[in-house]
Amino acid sequence: MNDGDKLNPKRTKPEKRFAAEARWLEPENPNGEIQSYTISLWTMDTGNVTKVTSIINKVISNQLSYRFEDLKPNATYYFEVRATTLVGEGPPSQVIQFKTFRSEPPMRLLLAERDSIYEADMDLKQIVRPIIKSLSPSLMDYNFAENRLYFVEDGNFLKCSKLIHNDDDGEIVRPLRNHQAVQSGQSGNYTILAHFQQSITSITMDWLGRRLYISTVDFFRNHSTVWCYTEETQSTTIVLTIAGKYINTMRIDPYRSMLIWTAQPIISKIPGRFNNQHQSTSFYMITAHRCRLAINGSVCDEQYIDYFQSPSRDRLCNC
Numbered sequence: 001m002n003d004g005d006k007l008n009p010k011r012t013k014p015e016k017r018f019a020a021e022a023r024w025l026e027p028e029n030p031n032g033e034i035q036s037y038t039i040s041l042w043t044m045d046t047g048n049v050t051k052v053t054s055i056i057n058k059v060i061s062n063q064l065s066y067r068f069e070d071l072k073p074n075a076t077y078y079f080e081v082r083a084t085t086l087v088g089e090g091p092p093s094q095v096i097q098f099k100t101f102r103s104e105p106p107m108r109l110l111l112a113e114r115d116s117i118y119e120a121d122m123d124l125k126q127i128v129r130p131i132i133k134s135l136s137p138s139l140m141d142y143n144f145a146e147n148r149l150y151f152v153e154d155g156n157f158l159k160c161s162k163l164i165h166n167d168d169d170g171e172i173v174r175p176l177r178n179h180q181a182v183q184s185g186q187s188g189n190y191t192i193l194a195h196f197q198q199s200i201t202s203i204t205m206d207w208l209g210r211r212l213y214i215s216t217v218d219f220f221r222n223h224s225t226v227w228c229y230t231e232e233t234q235s236t237t238i239v240l241t242i243a244g245k246y247i248n249t250m251r252i253d254p255y256r257s258m259l260i261w262t263a264q265p266i267i268s269k270i271p272g273r274f275n276n277q278h279q280s281t282s283f284y285m286i287t288a289h290r291c292r293l294a295i296n297g298s299v300c301d302e303q304y305i306d307y308f309q310s311p312s313r314d315r316l317c318n319c
Contacts, residue, residue: 018071018100023123024064024081024093032064039081040092041068046076059084065123071100107162108144112137115153129268132161132190141205141212146231155199158214158229160313161190171318193229194236201247202261213239215247222266226250226259290298 074291082092111120117131139152149163185318198216226239245263
């Protein structure tokens with residue numbers, strides 16, 4: 001290095017490393033109780049496939065997952081696992097090939113409980129970490145690239161929060177539906193994006209177009225409305241109105257900008273008749289009202305009201 005290089009040093013950027021978690025199932029017919037697993041991770045030279053570089057070859061305890069750290073970006077890895085019993089080591093699994101790059105945001109499973117939103121892991125049947133505390137949260141979606149979680153509170157409020165918090169809350173691990181160990185999440189760290197006069201029935205996020213679609217239902221005017229919230233302008237506009245329909249769910253195909261939804265007729269009462277050998281009985285199909293008391297395990301006292309009221313913090317029941 002000459003004197004000019006010392007006066008003008010080059011700024012080096014640290015190489016970003018990746019992590020991957022491998023999961024597997026127990027063998028179908030093991031010859032005894034499984035004592036441990038042997039995992040293997042390796043790479044191969046693209047120019048010479050016979051040149052194999054072993055990364056990890058180790059014995060772990062009787063567990064069904066393992067996390068690999070400090071993996072190189074844009075690299076191809078190969079993985080296999082085999083079980084060991086008292087009789088000996090069994091045959092290896094199918095070799096799994098994976099690459100360390102992201103083509104789209106990884107999927108996350110969000111779980112809404114009475115007063116909080118959690119990230120859950122259905123493979124391990126565990127709740128991983130709390131995201132935010134919320135009063136009666138319901139519908140949720142997220143934009144991973146923008147680190148934003150969108151959710152509906154009290155049926156009418158559209159709110160936004162961070163999906164991953166910089167001040168690491170620390171992961172929690174507890175079985176699903178174990179209400180005896182409820183963890184506290186981020187409280188009050190959210191933004192109210194919009195308040196709708198009608199109840200929100202579904203939301204879906206277009207993570208490519210950075211647009212959030214919201215559907216609401218108006219039981220008095222007998223129609224549903226699809227709204228679009230744009231992150232750049234922070235504005236909400238009407239996309240379309242569907243007469244006589246109640247939108248149950250919506251999904252967006254971001255690559256084709258196609259909105260897909262399911263709907264059912266908005267009908268308060270449908271007269272019908274049930275016939276059997278002994279008697280003929282009239283019955284009615286009543287449109288289900290979402291009741292916060294019913295969601296929380298209580299019984300609503302106003303079961304026969306034929307009109308719908310918007311949820312409110314001042315009213316225990318929204319029937």
